[in-house]
Amino acid sequence: MKKKRVTLKDIAAELKVSISTVSRALKDHPDIDKTLTKKIKALAQKWNYIPNPLAMGLLRQQTQVIGVIVPDLVTYFFSSIISGIEDELQQAGYYIIISSSKESMEKEIECVHNLLNLRIDGLIVCLAQDSNDTAHFEKVLDHDVPLVFFDRVCLEKKVSTVVVDNVSMAKDITTHLFENGARKIAHITGPKHLNIVKERTEGYLKGLEQVGLLLDKKHLIHTDLSPNNAAKAIRGLLSLPSRPDAILGVNDTVIFATMKEIKNRNLKIPKDILLAGFSDEFHATVVEPNLTSVAHPTHDIGRNAAKLILEQIQEGRSIQKKIILNTELHVRESSTRH
């Protein structure tokens, strides 16, 4: 037996008043008789009345649902950001629907359309790695749906973003490697169109310059972010006549692949090769040796993205803000020689 949810109609019928009276009473409309209000509220309570969000949504043309699109669900970086988004949005009475683009633009486009068709009230996105077109996001803006990017961003002129200072992060980490004795510092990174790749590469180059090292072009490798291709890139690096004595990875996928390859060759970290990355905080202290990495404030990234969305919903108009969050370089065994 489907236990039908109780509606205003049910309450009105029981109390022999009109639906609108019930509706008003439940929102403490001053016009309604206090005693009646009490009676109505009591019954609503007793019958466990909950307004039907579908009806409300239809009326107000809003769903209380925020879409979130991430490249994947299973890495700590993204799941902890989602956790932050959730914490912030749920106390504002919003729900989130999470979709995974699986690092594919095609899938990302599909996700955007699905969510738009669902009539979400806002959209929070981290770009897929091969997302090099913005038409689908323009469409989001066309529909006047609040949009926020985090980490991997685009359309920065029009859309609010939550990011970290990739350039200085990469620069600091590069000079740190130099200070620990590295003279041939390689950088394995991702597709060139991604802002995080561009910025981290820029920081890496600035770091080299600052410590007076020249770039060996063979030491700057653009690959994609998949473990297989990262591994291939690393094998290439390790076979070079000018084998690097330090590797800076663009993210954790790259770093873990790197560690495995280095161990396979019986090279030691940090003795033979220093290792550092932009990583997700969690694994870093579990692997051996512990990994030096830039800790992103993942939970805060999520919270801030959520706040920006809420702000836009309240303001009722698209705003453009850029929030830059602080990171911390966590120096651990993988990059220190004493």
Place this chain on the structure above:
Amino acid sequence: MKKKRVTLKDIAAELKVSISTVSRALKDHPDIDKTLTKKIKALAQKWNYIPNPLAMGLLRQQTQVIGVIVPDLVTYFFSSIISGIEDELQQAGYYIIISSSKESMEKEIECVHNLLNLRIDGLIVCLAQDSNDTAHFEKVLDHDVPLVFFDRVCLEKKVSTVVVDNVSMAKDITTHLFENGARKIAHITGPKHLNIVKERTEGYLKGLEQVGLLLDKKHLIHTDLSPNNAAKAIRGLLSLPSRPDAILGVNDTVIFATMKEIKNRNLKIPKDILLAGFSDEFHATVVEPNLTSVAHPTHDIGRNAAKLILEQIQEGRSIQKKIILNTELHVRESSTRH
């Protein structure tokens, strides 16, 4: 400017026909004139008409949304299960809303109510660790909302579940530890009311019995699943006069805490202590030494839970099925002595 979504009304007005004609034409109703149908479809296409899910939902009393409640979002085990659920449901045209109970029953109850109030079409749950009451799930059944549990389950008489064979898993792993020389095998596990705890403990005891070891009661520890309390439990174990020479952890949290404590004491794995756990596959090959663990078919757990929900929605009635999926014992360095 809010670009209003186009409605049947808009199309009807443009073509000077009635709304119902448009509605019918779009679903290829045989009554409607073929030419008219074509014209209507063409305009709908051109204007990018998408039915409003809110209106449909109100009409049909369904939302196409499935709720998912997990103890947390940030461990690989859960996020990869969610990934499986998503893969299955999205191709069936359903969306998922994920809530995290943060291992708290109170929060879990809140999540259930929130989702129920949202009028979800189904609910997939893994119990929070301190969830020892079922009233909130009875309420789900009362409302005739399809319900499926995975991994940590309850109400098995009435509700469909997706699980693994914990008893034999735990037994196998225990005998495996014995075969690798362990004679004092400890088991650190969680709250007694959880099925996975009960079953794994049972398997552990059966394993001991099979190889002819007697249980040292000090070696079976029930704690909660938090890293801090796990660590405390492990410190206790390691300080015992009868210090164990193998530890079986109930999950990855426990195992990682264990590893750290063992390393802190300068004990070696596997030389001094063997280690094995029920874990989430991913970290196991990243830590040093690689961890022996039972690999859960996480993606499949998710897919199957989703399938069970879809089945119940289609059948229109609550069914009770129990799907037991196979696991694999991945033997790695942490438990082998040669």
Place this chain on the structure above:
DNA sequence: GTGAAAGCGCTAACAG
């Protein structure tokens, strides 16, 4: 073949 009308649950302007 096509249109009019009712209804899903709710709110809000308009009457009394």
Place this chain on the structure above:
DNA sequence: CTGTTAGCGCTTTCAC
């Protein structure tokens, strides 16, 4: 103070 009405977008009888 309370009821009536219209309408959010859609489907589905029931008429013609």
